Amino acid sequence: MAAADELAFHEFEEASDLLAETPDAATTSGSNQLTPQGHVAVAVDSGGSYGAEEEVEESDRTAVLDRIRGSLLPRPGHNFVRHHLRNRPDLYGPFWICATLAFVLAVTGNLTLVLAQRRDPSIHYSPQFHKVTVAGVTIYCYVWLVPLALWAFLRWRKGVRERMGPYTFLETVCVYGYSLFVFIPTVVLWLIPVPWLQWLFGGLALALSAASLVFTLWPVVREDTRAVAAVLLSTVVLLHALLAVGCKFYFFQPLPLAHPAPPTQAASLSPDLPPPPTSRAHTT
Numbered sequence: 007m008a009a010a011d012e013l014a015f016h017e018f019e020e021a022s023d024l025l026a027e028t029p030d031a032a033t034t035s036g037s038n039q040l041t042p043q044g045h046v047a048v049a050v051d052s053g054g055s056y057g058a059e060e061e062v063e064e065s066d067r068t069a070v071l072d073r074i075r076g077s078l079l080p081r082p083g084h085n086f087v088r089h090h091l092r093n094r095p096d097l098y099g100p101f102w103i104c105a106t107l108a109f110v111l112a113v114t115g116n117l118t119l120v121l122a123q124r125r126d127p128s129i130h131y132s133p134q135f136h137k138v139t140v141a142g143v144t145i146y147c148y149v150w151l152v153p154l155a156l157w158a159f160l161r162w163r164k165g166v167r168e169r170m171g172p173y174t175f176l177e178t179v180c181v182y183g184y185s186l187f188v189f190i191p192t193v194v195l196w197l198i199p200v201p202w203l204q205w206l207f208g209g210l211a212l213a214l215s216a217a218s219l220v221f222t223l224w225p226v227v228r229e230d231t232r233a234v235a236a237v238l239l240s241t242v243v244l245l246h247a248l249l250a251v252g253c254k255f256y257f258f259q260p261l262p263l264a265h266p267a268p269p270t271q272a273a274s275l276s277p278d279l280p281p282p283p284t285s286r287a288h289t290t
Contacts, residue, residue, distance in 0.1 A: 070099045077184040080218040085225055086184070087177050095176040100183020104149055107186055108141035110193050115257030117197060125199075137257060148249055149186070153178035156223075156242070163230055172226055181222050185215045189250065196258055204258070212250045216243045 076090040115137050123131045153175065160172035173181070192211035196204050219242055227235040 066096075066098070069094070070096070073099060073180075073184050074187050077187055077218050078214065080214060080221050082221055084221065086181055086218060086222040087173055091177055091180055095174065095180040097176070097179070097183075100149060100180055103183050103187050103190070104145045105142070107190050107193070108138065108145050110190055111141040111145075111253060111257050112138040114193050114197055118199075118258050121197070121199065141253075141257070144249075144253075145186070148245075149179060149182050152245055153182050156238075159238070160226060163234065181219065185218045185246075188214050189253075193253075196254070204254070208250060208254055212247055215250075216246050219243070219246065 073086075073090045076084075076086055080086070112135075116134060119129070119131045119134075123129045157172065157175045157178045164172055188211045192207050195207045198204065220239055223239065223242065224235075227238055230238075
């Protein structure tokens with residue numbers, strides 16, 4: 007009996023030493039016993055959801071960059087809504103494009119006046135912070151109100167022409183928002199103090215932006231009458247041109263020159279000149 011107890015004690019000590027050397031042995035063997043044959047145990051990582059969120063954010067950034075490139079390179083037959091939005095309009099891109107354009111407009115407009123003052127000290131300059139508000143209100147109203155009116159008009163024409171299939175309101179806002187991206191680098195180039203070069207850059211930006219709108223709207227309005235399609239597209243281009251030209255004249259016009267005070271007359275005349283004749287009263 008004593009020999010059996012001693013043998014059991016030695017076996018317990020050996021098992022304890024083995025467990026101390028390989029603490030994962032029991033867990034591994036236990037998991038192997040509990041896992042049925044033909045099945046694979048999959049460990050779930052707690053950071054899996056975080057990795058999925060990163061992939062979604064990366065996909066969204068890629069989509070935004072692709073839409074920006076699509077707005078910068080319009081071409082006939084390449085529909086911006088069908089090829090880039092793909093029934094997934096977003097407000098992230100248009101919101102930040104409008105905010106960036108408003109900020110850049112206000113900053114470059116003030117920088118233009120600062121540079122003009124350095125060239126001509128007679129120009130009086132003071133910071134015009136209200137231009138940020140003016141630019142923001144103008145651009146955001148344009149990007150929301152004009153698409154709203156366009157969407158409502160196309161919905162009304164859909165009842166007249168059943169074959170027309172207008173875009174949704176968010177898709178129209180998306181098209182207008184991304185079409186303004188080309189004006190951000192153009193506004194920076196307007197800092198070059200060469201008028202004809204400024205108008206050249208502005209004309210190229212307006213042509214690209216308006217072409218993006220026309221090529222996108224043409225598949226919708228071509229089913230309507232020629233007169234309605236021509237008037238609608240002309241109105242879209244005209245409003246776009248008014249926005250560009252209005253921003254050019256408002257934010258990039260130098261302040262008026264300060265009128266110098268008229269020179270004061272000399273208190274005394276030159277000694278070389280004869281004194282002016284004085285009139286004498288004639289007495290009778």
